[in-house]
Amino acid sequence: MDDLVSLCKRRGFIFQSNEIYGGLQGLYDYGPLGVELKNNLKQAWWKSIIYDRDDVEGLDASILTGREVLKHSGHEDTFSDPLVDCRSCKNRFRSDQSADGKCPACGSDDLTEPRPFNLMFKTTVGPVDDGSNYAYLRPETAQQIFTNFKNVLDSTNKSIPFGVAQIGKAFRNEVTPGKFIFRVREFEQMELEFFVEPGQDEEWHKYWVESRYNWWIEQGIDKDRIQKLEVDKSDLSHYSKATVDIMYDFPHGLEELEGIANRTDFDLGSHTKNQEEYSISSSVMKNTKSTTKLGIQNLETKKWFIPYVIEPSAGVDRGVLALLNEAYREENVGENNTRIVLGLKPHLSPIKAAVIPLKRNNEELVNAAKEIKNDLQKLGLGRVILENSGNIGKSYRRHDEIGTPICITVDFETLENKTITIRDRDTMEQKRLDPQELNKFYEKIFD
Numbered sequence: 001m002d003d004l005v006s007l008c009k010r011r012g013f014i015f016q017s018n019e020i021y022g023g024l025q026g027l028y029d030y031g032p033l034g035v036e037l038k039n040n041l042k043q044a045w046w047k048s049i050i051y052d053r054d055d056v057e058g059l060d061a062s063i064l065t066g067r068e069v070l071k072h073s074g075h076e077d078t079f080s081d082p083l084v085d086c087r088s089c090k091n092r093f094r095s096d097q098s099a100d101g102k103c104p105a106c107g108s109d110d111l112t113e114p115r116p117f118n119l120m121f122k123t124t125v126g127p128v129d130d131g132s133n134y135a136y137l138r139p140e141t142a143q144q145i146f147t148n149f150k151n152v153l154d155s156t157n158k159s160i161p162f163g164v165a166q167i168g169k170a171f172r173n174e175v176t177p178g179k180f181i182f183r184v185r186e187f188e189q190m191e192l193e194f195f196v197e198p199g200q201d202e203e204w205h206k207y208w209v210e211s212r213y214n215w216w217i218e219q220g221i222d223k224d225r226i227q228k229l230e231v232d233k234s235d236l237s238h239y240s241k242a243t244v245d246i247m248y249d250f251p252h253g254l255e256e257l258e259g260i261a262n263r264t265d266f267d268l269g270s271h272t273k274n275q276e277e278y279s280i281s282s283s284v285m286k287n288t289k290s291t292t293k294l295g296i297q298n299l300e301t302k303k304w305f306i307p308y309v310i311e312p313s314a315g316v317d318r319g320v321l322a323l324l325n326e327a328y329r330e331e332n333v334g335e336n337n338t339r340i341v342l343g344l345k346p347h348l349s350p351i352k353a354a355v356i357p358l359k360r361n362n363e364e365l366v367n368a369a370k371e372i373k374n375d376l377q378k379l380g381l382g383r384v385i386l387e388n389s390g391n392i393g394k395s396y397r398r399h400d401e402i403g404t405p406i407c408i409t410v411d412f413e414t415l416e417n418k419t420i421t422i423r424d425r426d427t428m429e430q431k432r433l434d435p436q437e438l439n440k441f442y443e444k445i446f447d
């Protein structure tokens with residue numbers, strides 16, 4: 001983990017938030033390369049969940065969420081961690097962090113009884129703070145998908161099974177944030193709520209577990225470091241009938257990367273108007289102030305029913321950490337010489353190609369390099385940069401370390417016959433290419 005944290009800071013992937021004032025615990029900022037990597041990961045997810053299918057629509061709902069929503073979703077009552085105080089050293093921790101009933105910091109057994117600590121951040125809405133007009137920063141992106149269920153259904157031509165997907169920030173006032181960006185207080189989720197007919201939920205649950213597991217492997221996660229774990233009934237969230245977690249072997253241990261839950265009709269049932277009409281049999285809350293029927297009518301029987309929902313929910317930040325961990329390697333390249341390489345899949349690399357003029361500030365070389373950069377940029381495969389450092393060796397090393405799949409060198413031969421040299425990050429092989437071949441070669445890398 002230390003190597004990753006150091007690389008992230010040194011090369012501009014991730015910084016401690018509020019650092020110049022000593023930092024704020026559990027918050028991180030993504031730097032110039034981090035934001036590219038994160039965006040690439042989100043784009044890959046969006047593509048596979050929405051563009052590559054025909055049964056999912058996107059959404060970008062508000063982060064501030066009204067109290068009624070989070071009351072009926074069950075979060076006001078149940079979204080808490082058991083908090084314990086150590087009377088000796090004043091350490092605060094989650095009760096599950098101590099297996100032997102002793103303080104994990106000082107070993108004292110003079111501890112308070114665990115008490116529930118709600119993880120939601122509350123804030124005032126509007127200019128008057130009289131204690132009643134508050135909302136929450138959403139603890140998951142899912143709830144506003146449920147509240148928009150009818151809006152999406154009415155404005156598209158979807159029929160079930162179909163899904164609504166969203167990527168966005170979520171906030172949790174974690175008792176013990178830590179392990180770099182693994183457990184933070186502000187993070188991003190990539191969530192899909194996939195609505196299905198009751199009775200078909202278990203089948204779809206299996207489908208999404210397999211699909212999501214395979215997707216992570218496609219992003220570059222090694223099969224040996226990822227596994228599926230059926231969550232024990234006693235550990236299920238209040239809304240879940242069954243959950244399978246995708247666990248990844250993070251530098252600090254095997255932990256959850258994504259959860260795929262069968263949320264049944266709990267959420268739509270909790271937020272809907274007039275549940276009696278649906279004759280539903282789940283244990284959802286009743287008597288909401290909701291104005292909207294969140295159900296579907298069977299056109300043959302005319303009966304209304306509330307769909308079940310399967311929810312694959314992945315953490316963007318945990319994804320970034322897992323992918324960085326997978327990609328990081330140190331190679332011995334000669335005596336006392338180590339090459340650090342970030343072997344990211346090209347579609348995730350923050351910089352897709354670096355175009356390097358052999359001589360710094362040589363106008364002709366720089367202009368030729370700019371032209372190549374602009375041409376590649378137009379292909380729309382991601383960020384291409386002009387690296388006008390003049391030191392080819394150092395540029396190669398820097399780009400190995402940040403995961404740039406290819407470097408393109410522009411030299412005096414380029415000015416004569418337009419050929420360029422391409423250097424591959426992983427093999428370090430170099431070959432000369434004709435400009436006509438370049439675009440095809442480049443596009444092939446991002447296949």
Ligand code: GAP
Pocket residue numbers: 139140141142172174181182183184185187189191256257258259311313314315316317318
């Ligand atoms: N809507 C369901 C839901 O929120 P969750 O298991 O609590 O389920 C889903 O969260 C994913 O969000 C987790 O698998 C994890 O990747 C990410 N996540 C949750 N809490 C996090 C935190 N404090 N910091 C970073 N990521 C977190």
